[in-house]
Amino acid sequence: MPHFERLYNFACWLTHDRQEAEDLVQETYAKALKGFPSFQSGTNFRAWIYKILRNAFLTSRTGLKATTTVPLDLEDEEGDLPAVEETPESILLQRSDGQLVQQALEELPVAYREILLLCEVEEMSYQEISDALVIPMGTVMSRLSRARKALRGGLQQQFAKG
Amino acid sequence: MVCESWTAKLDTYLDGEVPEEEMRSFGAHVRNCRSCSADALTRVQMKRAIQAAGKRYTPSAEFRKRMQQKIAAKPQRSVRLGWTLAAAAAVILVVGTLTSAYLGTRSGKDQVFSEIADLHVATLAGSSPVDVISTDRHTVKPWFQGKIPFAFNLPELQNSDFSLLGGRMTYLEQTPGAHLIYDVRKHHISVFVFQERLLPAKLGENSLSPKQLPFNLETWSQGGLRYFVIGDASTADIDSLAKLFRGAS
Numbered sequence: 001m002p003h004f005e006r007l008y009n010f011a012c013w014l015t016h017d018r019q020e021a022e023d024l025v026q027e028t029y030a031k032a033l034k035g036f037p038s039f040q041s042g043t044n045f046r047a048w049i050y051k052i053l054r055n056a057f058l059t060s061r062t063g064l065k066a067t068t069t070v071p072l073d074l075e076d077e078e079g080d081l082p083a084v085e086e087t088p089e090s091i092l093l094q095r096s097d098g099q100l101v102q103q104a105l106e107e108l109p110v111a112y113r114e115i116l117l118l119c120e121v122e123e124m125s126y127q128e129i130s131d132a133l134v135i136p137m138g139t140v141m142s143r144l145s146r147a148r149k150a151l152r153g154g155l156q157q158q159f160a161k162g
Numbered sequence: 163m164v165c166e167s168w169t170a171k172l173d174t175y176l177d178g179e180v181p182e183e184e185m186r187s188f189g190a191h192v193r194n195c196r197s198c199s200a201d202a203l204t205r206v207q208m209k210r211a212i213q214a215a216g217k218r219y220t221p222s223a224e225f226r227k228r229m230q231q232k233i234a235a236k237p238q239r240s241v242r243l244g245w246t247l248a249a250a251a252a253v254i255l256v257v258g259t260l261t262s263a264y265l266g267t268r269s270g271k272d273q274v275f276s277e278i279a280d281l282h283v284a285t286l287a288g289s290s291p292v293d294v295i296s297t298d299r300h301t302v303k304p305w306f307q308g309k310i311p312f313a314f315n316l317p318e319l320q321n322s323d324f325s326l327l328g329g330r331m332t333y334l335e336q337t338p339g340a341h342l343i344y345d346v347r348k349h350h351i352s353v354f355v356f357q358e359r360l361l362p363a364k365l366g367e368n369s370l371s372p373k374q375l376p377f378n379l380e381t382w383s384q385g386g387l388r389y390f391v392i393g394d395a396s397t398a399d400i401d402s403l404a405k406l407f408r409g410a411s
Contacts, residue, residue: 105216117216120209121212
């Protein structure tokens with residue numbers, strides 16, 4: 001089962017529910033099996049199977065709720081996120097408080113959370129992310145930038161809370 | 163001010179996505195600029211922190227075993243054949259009522275049609291077939307805004323036998339699209355809209371007979387979009403709804 005553990009981890013981050021994540025992974029493999037003849041050899045299998053998982057998530061109840069509550073194309077929104085000061089964030093990261101980073105990740109809109117996970121945890125190239133999320137390369141870069149900014153903002157807020 | 167252009171690209175540089183020729187000059191600048199090197203260090207720390215925090219969930223042994231059993235249960239004559247047979251099994255699970263002949267070797271075009279039939283059946287079998295419930299096209303159409311990467315028109319239904327029940331987002335071969343459900347004389351008809359260029363097979367104009375598919379289906383391409391109208395209603399009703407859509411687009 002290629003990418004099983006990573007797909008499960010990604011599914012948990014998307015759904016915030018282990019049972020839903022299991023259903024999502026199961027659906028992903030069923031769809032991959034069914035659609036495998038359409039997979040073009042020579043193209044990226046990892047991006048392909050993540051795309052299946054994400055599409056399954058987007059059509060699930062949780063996915064629809066997440067994407068209707070918060071617009072998916074956040075880069076089109078007016079207004080910037082809070083300005084980022086380096087100091088608190090650096091101090092926070094130096095403390096290596098993994099729980100705070102997890103919490104900040106959890107609180108991000110799904111569009112930001114998924115792109116950060118694909119880039120930092122899955123270490124996908126921009127091209128792979130573009131394939132998996134079905135968005136242009138330019139959008140990958142702008143969304144990643146905003147996602148990082150949003151995460152820093154979230155960490156700062158937690159830092160301010162003490 | 164000098165560093166602004168570097169800072170703007172710092173994340174791209176740290177992601178290893180700056181073109182090779184720029185990497186060297188970028189690296190030289192970061193090494194020699196205290197401000198940029200401090201900034202880079204913070205961002206690397208952030209990347210590492212996300213990486214560590216992101217690897218959070220592991221599947222249970224029970225779930226792993228269950229999945230392995232499901233996969234291993236499929237015939238292993240060859241990898242390719244194994245996947246294909248498993249695909250057929252998956253289709254049987256979803257549709258149930260389709261014949262075994264229908265599940266035989268299919269061309270890319272036939273596979274698209276069978277997938278459309280699957281989507282139609284599976285959706286109507288669900289407890290909540292539509293995610294936006296409205297008979298008003300001016301409510302249903304805007305609901306898709308931001309969910310699918312294209313726009314389409316819904317026809318005016320006054321003086322027709324059709325009524326709109328609602329819509330939902332759907333996927334065909336990993337391509338996002340719109341699924342609309344209409345009612346005519348107690349028959350439900352699905353209308354699917356996808357971007358033509360993203361579909362896996364060239365479809366042309368087709369109208370399938372019930373011998374090939376357990377439903378009536380009409381499909382056409384218009385304005386870069388591919389439309390499918392499918393249901394167990396009469397061919398005349400399917401054709402009428404298709405004409406209304408053609409006229410609206």
